Amino acid sequence: MSAAAIPIEYADASREVRAVYDDIMATRKTDWINNFWKVLAHDPATLRRMWANVKEVMAPGALDPMTKELIYIAVSVTNGCRYCIASHGAGATAKGMTPAQHAELLAVIGLANETNRFAVALDMPIDERFR
Amino acid sequence: MSAAAIPIEYADASREVRAVYDDIMATRKTDWINNFWKVLAHDPATLRRMWANVKEVMAPGALDPMTKELIYIAVSVTNGCRYCIASHGAGATAKGMTPAQHAELLAVIGLANETNRFAVALDMPIDERFR
Amino acid sequence: MSAAAIPIEYADASREVRAVYDDIMATRKTDWINNFWKVLAHDPATLRRMWANVKEVMAPGALDPMTKELIYIAVSVTNGCRYCIASHGAGATAKGMTPAQHAELLAVIGLANETNRFAVALDMPIDERFR
Amino acid sequence: MSAAAIPIEYADASREVRAVYDDIMATRKTDWINNFWKVLAHDPATLRRMWANVKEVMAPGALDPMTKELIYIAVSVTNGCRYCIASHGAGATAKGMTPAQHAELLAVIGLANETNRFAVALDMPIDERFR
Amino acid sequence: MSAAAIPIEYADASREVRAVYDDIMATRKTDWINNFWKVLAHDPATLRRMWANVKEVMAPGALDPMTKELIYIAVSVTNGCRYCIASHGAGATAKGMTPAQHAELLAVIGLANETNRFAVALDMPIDERFR
Amino acid sequence: MSAAAIPIEYADASREVRAVYDDIMATRKTDWINNFWKVLAHDPATLRRMWANVKEVMAPGALDPMTKELIYIAVSVTNGCRYCIASHGAGATAKGMTPAQHAELLAVIGLANETNRFAVALDMPIDERFR
Structure with missing residues (x-):
């Protein structure tokens, strides 16, 4: 189970994952992604779904x-x-x-x-x- | 254990308990005490200690x-x-x-x-x- | 799931369940069984296993x-x-x-x-x- | 948040914090303070309140x-x-x-x-x- | 807080809420909605978001x-x-x-x-x- | 409390503990014991009881x-x-x-x-x- 926990860096990410990373950075006005998302990236469908939820719920x-x-x-x-x-x-x-x-x-x-x-x-x- | 959960009303309370009830009502600007305190009143030492904590922590x-x-x-x-x-x-x-x-x-x-x-x-x- | 929660009384219990009930009453020196055991009795294997654990762990x-x-x-x-x-x-x-x-x-x-x-x-x- | 977790040693503590440390050591008949209190010391009001609670509740x-x-x-x-x-x-x-x-x-x-x-x-x- | 827990029936629901109810019933091949959704319906945005999550995660x-x-x-x-x-x-x-x-x-x-x-x-x- | 957490290896184990280790390895068709059991081995009665429970509950x-x-x-x-x-x-x-x-x-x-x-x-x- 622990093997899945290695963060996936932007340079190594698929196009689908990069699209989420880009939206995270644009929304947060930062050039940095924290490990939560880089670890979730092993499962792109969950990455996408979870980010959509966080973006909606945590917005002002x-x-x-x-x-x-x-x-x-x-x-x-x-x-x-x-x-x-x-x-x-x-x-x-x-x-x-x-x-x-x-x-x-x-x-x-x-x-x-x-x-x-x-x-x-x-x-x-x-x-x-x-x- | 449940017997202890019967709320103690102001009229039936000891002088020590009434002093806490009075301070709760004065602090909250109300004439009403909720069951949490009326049940705790079976143990006046805890009632006093807990109210002191709530009063300090929940203050503006x-x-x-x-x-x-x-x-x-x-x-x-x-x-x-x-x-x-x-x-x-x-x-x-x-x-x-x-x-x-x-x-x-x-x-x-x-x-x-x-x-x-x-x-x-x-x-x-x-x-x-x-x- | 709630249907399983109806307690099984001694009179309605199987021989296997009664044997556990008898041991509970003998161990506790009482003629009464509380609902935890009467509800577990729907699954005799778990009733037996759980009672064996409680008997061993809670003994003096x-x-x-x-x-x-x-x-x-x-x-x-x-x-x-x-x-x-x-x-x-x-x-x-x-x-x-x-x-x-x-x-x-x-x-x-x-x-x-x-x-x-x-x-x-x-x-x-x-x-x-x-x- | 993690920065707050650096323990404050007696030598570096304020007078207010030292008073609590002294009471902990006197009550426990020891010359030693564990990290729980040294970390809480970043917030002297909480240190004082929490120690008062522990002292009262954990007493014989x-x-x-x-x-x-x-x-x-x-x-x-x-x-x-x-x-x-x-x-x-x-x-x-x-x-x-x-x-x-x-x-x-x-x-x-x-x-x-x-x-x-x-x-x-x-x-x-x-x-x-x-x- | 408890007042919010009154379920909203289909007949009383807004168009937006009915659309989610319809999708729940179509997806589950039933003509019935359980209280979880009818209570969430007080907040249509959460109803929509939560159903989208359940639908995706619980699918075969x-x-x-x-x-x-x-x-x-x-x-x-x-x-x-x-x-x-x-x-x-x-x-x-x-x-x-x-x-x-x-x-x-x-x-x-x-x-x-x-x-x-x-x-x-x-x-x-x-x-x-x-x- | 932490001292108890040192795993007891097979070579250092008592006859009673080895009997449980042997049954774990035979049941799991492996020549290896994980730390959970090696740490529990400090208390042979619990080791025996817990393994009996796991063996029964986790069986097909x-x-x-x-x-x-x-x-x-x-x-x-x-x-x-x-x-x-x-x-x-x-x-x-x-x-x-x-x-x-x-x-x-x-x-x-x-x-x-x-x-x-x-x-x-x-x-x-x-x-x-x-x-």
Whole structure:
């Protein structure tokens, strides 16, 4: 399974893969592709589908891009995904996350994981006002 | 274990518990206490400690309160905590979350859970630029 | 899938299933079988295998039975398994867990879930002394 | 995000951070601080808050300290937190956990994770006696 | 948050939503839509995107549709998602899953969750042959 | 805790451990033992019990061995267990998993993790037809 994890560089990529790489770089206004995409490139159909999803979901909309990165990090920390924490941590930093914001992000993530366990352990009844 | 989950109403609460309830209502500018606290009240030391943590962590700071609620929901959905999703969903709505923001929140949470699994399954090497 | 979840009562059970039920009641010195086993009974091979595992692992040994129940609850709360929290909560209570011990159990479970997220989010390097 | 994970040594710490370090060492009767705290020290408010929580929750009480470490490990293994398994494994060993106890701890953790999945998959109805 | 969970019936759906419903029914050769889609319909963009993903990923390919349902169930049980276990359990049954296959599926899911915890707890080194 | 993770080679193993190793090699028709078993060997009772379970559950039955490996991988990816993903990825490859099947396996695992979160977040009501 690990063999698949070797990143495919632009120079070695097929025309189909290069088209996705080009769109990633154009959308992100960068000349660089991170390993997530270069590893997915072993399966071009998934590369294409996943990029289409990320491009649509992470675009500016009702929530600003930095908030979306913070939400992404909250999920990634809760799942324990090191790669995702590193890549979206970098993404949030690039979008302007300050050390103080980072510290508060972690405080909320930690606290939510703690209180979640109390709510489950005590089988808390959902308040009528929340329905 | 379930017996502990019966909420303790203000009228039936000890002086120690009422002091926490009073501070919750004063801090939140409301006359209402949700079940999370009323169930925790069976253990006043935990009630006091947990409220002190929530009060400090969820206060306005480098991140605004609504963003903190969104992060809380992201953790709660990923952990599958129904009570927490309901209570912090209500909290975010009270702070102004629109249906469009809610929709985007869920889209990011879902997508992050999906891409997390690809990153783990393929044991993605962390890019040098992310270190 | 839900159809399989109807518990099989002793009176309706096959000889093979009754033999496991009898051993559960003899081992636990009770005349009662909880639903976990009655639902597993739809698949006698799994019923037999799972009971053999529980009987061996949960027997008194280097750790006392109450401590084993607390560990079981810690896992069940972290996984969010309502049935397991209820059944092992009852088991711990039957073995003498006091309300004060229950309160401390939950406090440790909650705190561990919180600190786990900080350790993962900050990719804490393991201290040499811990190796 | 990874940059924040460099541990801050006592010699380089602010007065506020040193006060927490001093209290950790005094409470634990040791002259050593593990990386968890040295990394948290980048955010002194969280360092102070988290240590206050750990100090209160992990103190001897209705449950003895070794039992609390076992519960901590059960959560950490279920969450897959390597740092936490290493640090609380060392903590339990320091408090007297024998290899036989360690082996039984892992057996219970593994079994609980297995049976949790059966209970969820078959949507086991909670027995009346457990309510 | 719960208010959003009311399913939108075909008769009440917008033209855009009906187009997705029609494609779901045509693809699945049925005249029925399950609640997952009817609830997602509150957010037509997500409904469209998610159905496009499910349609592409769950189509017959290198893996047959029944195997894909089993994999889906394994994820859903591990995540503790009741709705997903029920819907994909029904899906697998419709595709021919026998009670014996269902029993073996659960046995593998349970065992994998157990052994996963041992591998993590003991920080097993990955064998050279697996790289 | 990490000290226990040193694999015990056949030459250094007790008679009891060698008997399990011999049965693993005979059952798998190989002359090689992977680290999972060599690390478990520090606790012979668990080694014996766990191997008995794996041997029974993973044997050919109503589901073929390759399908069982795919289910195992789905659980391991969802739990984020690197060792388990590597070992069962190798197992599936040895049983004939093609790169195209691997790609579809990951696509289903990722998608299931995404849709699970939507179902939980929106508290989807289980359809009558699924009961």
